[in-house]
Amino acid sequence: MSDVLLRARDVKKDFTLRGGVAGRRTVHAVTGVSLDVRRGETLGIVGESGCGKSTLARCLVRLLPVTSGSVEFGGVELTKLSRRKLRPIRRQIQLIFQDPYASLNPRRRVGEIVADPLRVHKVGDDASIRERVAELFSVVGLDPAFRNRYPHEFSGGQRQRIGIARALALNPSLIVADEPVSALDVSVQAQVLNLMADLQEKFSLTYVFIAHDLGVVRHVSDRVAVMYLGEVVELAEAEQLYDAPLHPYTEALLSVSPELDEGDGPTRERIVLSGDVPDPLNRPEGCSFHPRCPVAQPRCAAERPALVELAPDRFVACHFPRNLAALRSESGRAETGPEPAPPGDPRAATSN
Amino acid sequence: MGALAVLVLVIVVCLLAPVYAGSVAHVDPFPSNLQGTTIVHGRVTPVLQSNHQGLGLGVTPIGPTWDIHHYFLGADNQGRDVFARLLYGGRTSLLIGSTSALLCCVLAALLGLMAGYFGGPIDWVLSRLFDIVWAFPIYLLAISLSVVLLTSGLQIGFIHIGAGSLLLPIIIIAIVYVPYVARPLRGLVLSLREREFIQAAIGVGASDWRILRREILPNALPSVIVFFPLMVALDMLTESALSFLSIGVQPPSASWGTIINDGLGLLYTRPMVAIAPGLMIVITAVSLNLLGDGVRDALDPKAKLRGSI
Numbered sequence: 001m002s003d004v005l006l007r008a009r010d011v012k013k014d015f016t017l018r019g020g021v022a023g024r025r026t027v028h029a030v031t032g033v034s035l036d037v038r039r040g041e042t043l044g045i046v047g048e049s050g051c052g053k054s055t056l057a058r059c060l061v062r063l064l065p066v067t068s069g070s071v072e073f074g075g076v077e078l079t080k081l082s083r084r085k086l087r088p089i090r091r092q093i094q095l096i097f098q099d100p101y102a103s104l105n106p107r108r109r110v111g112e113i114v115a116d117p118l119r120v121h122k123v124g125d126d127a128s129i130r131e132r133v134a135e136l137f138s139v140v141g142l143d144p145a146f147r148n149r150y151p152h153e154f155s156g157g158q159r160q161r162i163g164i165a166r167a168l169a170l171n172p173s174l175i176v177a178d179e180p181v182s183a184l185d186v187s188v189q190a191q192v193l194n195l196m197a198d199l200q201e202k203f204s205l206t207y208v209f210i211a212h213d214l215g216v217v218r219h220v221s222d223r224v225a226v227m228y229l230g231e232v233v234e235l236a237e238a239e240q241l242y243d244a245p246l247h248p249y250t251e252a253l254l255s256v257s258p259e260l261d262e263g264d265g266p267t268r269e270r271i272v273l274s275g276d277v278p279d280p281l282n283r284p285e286g287c288s289f290h291p292r293c294p295v296a297q298p299r300c301a302a303e304r305p306a307l308v309e310l311a312p313d314r315f316v317a318c319h320f321p322r323n324l325a326a327l328r329s330e331s332g333r334a335e336t337g338p339e340p341a342p343p344g345d346p347r348a349a350t351s352n
Numbered sequence: 353m354g355a356l357a358v359l360v361l362v363i364v365v366c367l368l369a370p371v372y373a374g375s376v377a378h379v380d381p382f383p384s385n386l387q388g389t390t391i392v393h394g395r396v397t398p399v400l401q402s403n404h405q406g407l408g409l410g411v412t413p414i415g416p417t418w419d420i421h422h423y424f425l426g427a428d429n430q431g432r433d434v435f436a437r438l439l440y441g442g443r444t445s446l447l448i449g450s451t452s453a454l455l456c457c458v459l460a461a462l463l464g465l466m467a468g469y470f471g472g473p474i475d476w477v478l479s480r481l482f483d484i485v486w487a488f489p490i491y492l493l494a495i496s497l498s499v500v501l502l503t504s505g506l507q508i509g510f511i512h513i514g515a516g517s518l519l520l521p522i523i524i525i526a527i528v529y530v531p532y533v534a535r536p537l538r539g540l541v542l543s544l545r546e547r548e549f550i551q552a553a554i555g556v557g558a559s560d561w562r563i564l565r566r567e568i569l570p571n572a573l574p575s576v577i578v579f580f581p582l583m584v585a586l587d588m589l590t591e592s593a594l595s596f597l598s599i600g601v602q603p604p605s606a607s608w609g610t611i612i613n614d615g616l617g618l619l620y621t622r623p624m625v626a627i628a629p630g631l632m633i634v635i636t637a638v639s640l641n642l643l644g645d646g647v648r649d650a651l652d653p654k655a656k657l658r659g660s661i
Contacts (some may be wrong), residue, residue, distance in 0.1 A: 063551055090557035103548035107570035116566070117556045166552070 005174055005206050006037035006060065009206040011069035013052070013059050014289035017281075021105040027280045031230040031288075032069070032330065034307065037174070042200065042207040044221030046253070048277055052230040053210045055100070060208065061093050062086065073174070082281055085154055091121055094167035098179040100159035102152040110162050113149030117169040136165040139202075140195060153170060153269040161195065168199065174222045176208045181216060194218055200327055214257045218242055223313070226250045229288040244323040248293050249273075251323075287319065362636055366442030373436045377421060379442055382604040385431035388420045390414070401425040412621050428614045428625050438628055441606035446636070448522055448600075449588035449606070455526035456583055460533035461576050467534070479538070482531035488544025490528050491593060499522045499601035521600050523550055525587045533579050537572055543631050544571055561591035578648045581640030588633060 008061060011031040011231035029053045037043045045170075047053045058064040060071055062078050071078045081089070094117075100217035104113055111133050118129045124131040140161040151159055162181060167175055177196070197220065199205060212216045217224055217238070222230035224241050226234040226249065234247040245251040252271040273292045278284055299319055307317040338345050373379055388399045392414070398409040407429025413427035424435040467478040485493065501520050506513040513519050544550065545568075553563045592609020594600030601607040608629035 034614065061555060063555055073389045076449050087557040090555065091556075095555045096550060097548045098540040099548055103552050108566070116553070120556050120562065163552075166556075170556075212539075287444070317531070 002038075004036045005039045005074060006208070007070075007072040008036075008060060009034050009070045009072075011059055011066045011071060013055050013064060014067045015349070025281055026208070028283060029230055029280060030059060031283075032186065033227075033232050035225055035232060035235060037206060040204060040205055041222040042209050044217035044224040045208065045210045045227060046212060046217050046224060047227035047283045049212060050114065050277055050280070051227045052280075053227050054178050054213075055178050056227070056232075057208065058093075058209050062177075063095070063174050067155055070137050083331075087121070091117075092172050093176065094170065094172040096160070096163050096167050096175060096177040096180045099183050100163055101151075101183070103163050104159055106151055108150075109148050110151060110154070114147075114150070114162060114165045114169060117166060121170060123170070125138045132169070133275050135166075136168055139199070140165045141166065149190050156184050156186075157192060160184060160188075164192075164195065164199070168203070171203065174206045174208070176210075178210045179212065180209070182211060182213065189216065196220070210244075214242075214253060226253070229283065230280060231288065231317065232258055232315070233289065233317045237313055240314060246314065246321040246323060247318045248295050248320075248322055249289050252294070278279050287317075295322070353646070355639040355646065358635060358639040359364060359488050359643060362442065362632070362639070363446060366439050366446060369436065369439030369443055371434055372439055373433075373586075377424070377436055379423075379433040379436050381432050381436035381606065383432075385427075388427075388431045390417070391465055392417050392419070399423065399431040400429075413618065413625075415622055416624050417586065421657070425628050428611070428622075429618060430442060430614075434611070434625050434628060436598055437606045437611055438453045438608070438632065440609050441452065441608045442632060443627060444518070444601055444605060444607040445588050445591060445633070446584075448518065448525065448591045449584040452522040452529075452591075453580055453583035454524040454612055456529045456582035456587070457533055457576050458528065460530045460579075461537060461572065463530065464534035464537030465541055465564055465572060468538040469568060470561070471542075471545075475538070478534075482534055485528065486535075488528075488533045490546065490590065493528050494524055494590060495595055495597065495599060496661075497527070498594055512568050518601070520573065521591060521594060525590050529583060529586065533583065536579075537575060540572055541568055542566055574648050574651045578644045581644035585633075585640050586638070592633070 011030055011033045012028070015027045015029055017025045017027060033056055035043070044054050055064065059066045062071070062081075067352050068081050069079070073093065076089060078086065078089065085128065104110065114127050114136055118124065118132060123129070126131065133147060135142040137147060142158060142161055142165070146154070151162070154162065160183075163180075180196070181192050184192060193216065196207070200207060207220070209217065210222055221238045224238050225232045225240070226247065228249050234241065234245065234250045236246070242249065244252060245254055249270075252273050255269060255271045271294060273294075275292050278288065278305065279293065283302075284301075286302050287293070287296075287300040287305050290296040293300065298322060303319070305319050306319045307315050309315050310321060373381055379385075386400055389396050390399055391397065398412065399414050401414060402411055408505070411429075413429055413431060414423060415426045417423050417426065423433050425438065426434055428434055430436070463478050463482075467475040494587075501524065505517075506520065506523070512521075550563060550567055554569050558566070588608070591600050591607060592612060594608035595607050596613045601610055603610065609631040612626050615622070615624075615629070618625050
């Protein structure tokens, strides 16, 4: 598929914890994620804190080495590239970080921070870099005269704009934004989100947008992946996912999200999940969601469901998907019943 | 700024020691001067006076005359002008203190940054080296090194440092304090490395060298600079202790440490001999510390508005 910019297959990331009475223990932070990011789209990734979405983001851009699996960017396998060979690809992939207070070096002037990518990749001489920095400042809506100030002289929203300017400096094609607005005030969130949307149009950017706020993700995403405990449990186009969630976890998340009840549709019944996200050190057998799932069956505790495509572009990892009626009437092509079809698509490949 | 003024005053006065000795007091502060005389209240007076009390044995050097031209702070038991020696000693002490602190901070910054940033085997090896140095009591290590090096000198490749050179105490004092600076720096770098702006630099594709220089060093430098005056003070004290044990500055050269040593035997009769260099060390150390705080505030972009000291 030529329109796939970033292709992740069965990405796993383990962390080894040392010390303590138990000695070495392994945390499976990401357990076999497969997804495609298409050129020009915004793929939202949502999940509770600790579900591995930030780890996944860092694995996708190789800020962290993956434990296993593959990440292809524009047809090039990233996971095994040497640092030197990775450098030209780094120009294409940029990051926006969650905390605008931590992501800017407090002891460097913001103009230097924004110029950094240009200097690292030796793009142009000093004069043209200065010009480009001024241009980037205007693009993100900051006065270029601010370039000689230090990060602490800016508000959170302005800092995030600086972070965005840095990410744009090298004209990347993919921007991975790790909760870019969750540290900001609600009023500022909208401004930054609109800026990101404008920039996407202007520079034909592709976004991977990570958030824990379903409202924010719905606002910006074309497709949405829902993560739970290190795996993708549902992946669909945003509207479909919000209208008729297939996975019980997605359904529960949507039902407790306050902003989403205001539509003309029937008010959702609130599904409050009991308990917390399980400790990734003690992952439940079978479906990792079954201890909290309101519709769990004995099979869920025994067998881990694979991520399968129930209808075109509707992936779910559940033995007993919800809202199947809606799915049928909506697409008219949902031949598969509650029993998932054997995985035919490579995206369905899920670890055991 | 008061601290800086005091410090500059001390340095300038000490640098002017030859001028004072040659043109103001007309004394030579190094050879002993047992038969010397000076003028007190217009009368010629020997600098060493026979005791009149008790058994009347031995001699006592004259005390402070408070006359800037004639033995301002009195004489030591060799009949030498204490004030002139104080100035000369200050030159030596400041020189050894500042150069060894500089050497120590540079070495420690280099090693601490490398250990903290690269981690893994590099960190392990460097940390164990710090542990080894740290495991010895400072003075025991310094004394051992001094005893070996001061008898034979130091030969590294082409470089030969003679046994009497001031470089030897400088190097010895610098090395024994490296772990005390490098350890906290390593910890600082460990925490800096987890910050998102380092991740951002890695994501941009910056080299390790660039990250160390542009991202980590500017954040670690204020700590080094705050350490520096502290280390100057500490190194001066170490130098004094080594000189006291005759393995630092070699007589007849003076340092504040050797003068305190000279004053030890006169503590009951002429306390000024020991008190004056002690006071100088205190004044210098305190102003160095205050200066360090001031520099830290000046370097912190968030503290621009804070008043100066």
